[in-house]
Amino acid sequence: MRRTGSLASTVRGLLAASAALLALAGPATADAPAAGGSSRVPKPTVAAAAPGKCVEDTEFMRRNHMELIRHQRDLTVHEGIRTTRHSLANCVNCHADPKTGRVTGSRDAFCEGCHTYAAVKLDCFECHADRAKAASAAGATR
Amino acid sequence: MNRAAFARAQSRWFWALVALGGAVVLAGLLAAHAMETHGHAITGMDNQVVWGMPHVFAIFMIVAASGVLNVASIGSVFGQAVYKARAPLSGLLCLALLVGGLFVLMLDLGRPERMVVAATHYNFRSVFAWNVFLYSGMFAIVGVYLWTLMEPHLSKWSKPAGLAAFAWRIVLTTGTGSIFAFLVARPAYGTALLAPLFIVMSFAWGLAVFLVVQSAMYVWNERALPDSIAKRMRNLLGLFVVAVLYMVAVYRLTNLYFAKQAAFERFILVDGGIYPLLFWGGYVVVGSLVPLLLIYHPRFGSPRSMLAASLLVCAGAFALLYVFIVGGQAWPLEIFPGYEVTSSFGDGQVAVYAPSLPEVALGLGGLGVAFLVTVIGVRVLRFLPQDDLQPAVAGPSR
């Protein structure tokens, strides 16, 4: 019985420690300013070069932009369909940060900001240009 | 030494081996991470020699994996009792080597994080795509086979399971050979002979690996392999080594007969530098003739000679694979027959390849994985072949 008791107390101790860590984790990551003021949940701040109307609704885009991009890439690569509505290059042209001309490179950049916040790996720009068309005249380094 | 002390010493040795294996695997993982972060520029592979040291290791392990199952097949499919007792160990080694080989292949990919893409997008004209199914199926079939061998009330299923495993592995090795057989572009490949060549190589290398592991296990357990069994297995290895020599000779001689292949054969056999050295010295002499001497000459009959012969056959296998894989790519493609060619992309020039540390570390990491799986497997389950023999130390019988 003593063995069980010490096991139970160990488990309880671990649970308490985990709960404490989790409780601390919330405020520990809240370093971005809360946009809404009333909500304690921090939101990313992103800047767009041409703020205005996106090709689809914001809420739709937040949930589905990855599906649009994935579908469009098959159409473009395999069939040569180059409509611009869902083209990634077109997204970049509009959404590039007005100061840097890029959608990555800082926590305020359009793509990287939200992706860092949501902890979703963004590997499009390992291959795709992350700059708006005019800004990319410099050429590749490799 | 009493049993308790013996067991403690063994336990310490076991953990030491696990630590060693783990360190080698860690080195392999670090190498793979470096390759993924910095790109393949840190390796010796480039646009002329695209498959290098990692592939030598991987193909050795995959071919040996299918061959090591032969020992079990001779038992289950052909009914030889001595081999049947060895079937579980052979099955374990098959799984271990397959895991090791796939470890190397998958981590050498340009984009290893796209494993899911490889598992969900298939081009069925590609033998690589078929190999994905063959390798995964191999795990399942050998797993089931091992289960029928080691679970007493399933033993009546071991013969059909053994037959299925045997058939599957013949297809798998044919698939591995076909990777090269289907390449029409290069003089080193593109011949149907490669599929049976790989099958025969798997017989020889699989048995050699099995004998090495078996010897180690007997030494560990302070038992001795009876001479009659040793002689049979040794002779079988000798037979397989001769068979591989025959297939390689036929392959090379046929190539020599075609005028358009002659320059390539000259490169491999005479003036290619490292390639003739490895082919004649590494594969023919060290990897085939010396083992044959150790196997058949009456002066060399000891277990030590058998172990030495098996190790040399494995070394010869690496030499042959290096010549086959790297040598085949080092020779320039003949795009303009009859012309002397130069360009900025290596046309007309023999490519220079030097294995780099990350590649060798990755290859060794694969061997480490196979080693770890074997060491842990034989420690945890009963894989020591149980023959009717006089053990050096009395141990539990089945």
Add this chain to the structure above:
Amino acid sequence: MKGVDHARRQILAWGLGAAGVTIAPGITLFDLAHGRPPSEPASRTKRWGLLVDASRCAPDCSACVEACNRENGLPATKTATSSQWIRKVELKDMRGRTLSLPVMCQHCAEPPCVDVCPTGASFKRADGIVLVDRHTCIGCRYCMMACPYKARSFVHEPVTGQSPDVPRGKGCVESCTMCVHRIDRDRLPACVEACAASGHHAILFGDLNDPGSDISKRIASVATTRLRADLRLDTGVRYQGI
């Protein structure tokens, strides 16, 4: 008025005739230049090809290579691991005759690289261009082993500063796309344009399926050859003067 004005009819008839003759070639040219709208997929009715005239290719000129590098964002310096989608090859035969010509992906109709790709990333588009879908490429390099022309390159290092029209990155295999991003917008491949600009006019681009195109007419009239024709890969690139 009772009678018909013949003079007016004649003027109208001549006028319409003249207008027709003036407009008609314009309509035909417009059809040729109009090409395919962006929303329409590439189709099998076209088969894009190249014809390289080795007799016009100058040994000390690499305009095609430089143009390809600029257009596609490839490195200018050539090392053993850098990508080369097109390269100049210098040939010398037994009797000392020398030749120079560019070699790039031959865009075979029976491409070995497409057959061997495990994921289907290496594929042939409907209009004959052989491409690598870098979303699906796992970087196994089997296609590089299979290509008889050594057309493919593997990206050995991380890439930055890509052209927005030509995404490319570490870990995937790539090769000449026949400037598919330009062809789809009714422009010529960069190498063809640069060769013309340099004055050599050694590379001709066009639709092999159209018997009226310049390339088809030239192939029908002069001797052309394919590289490694013995392999019967039915390449889309042909050479003249080898």
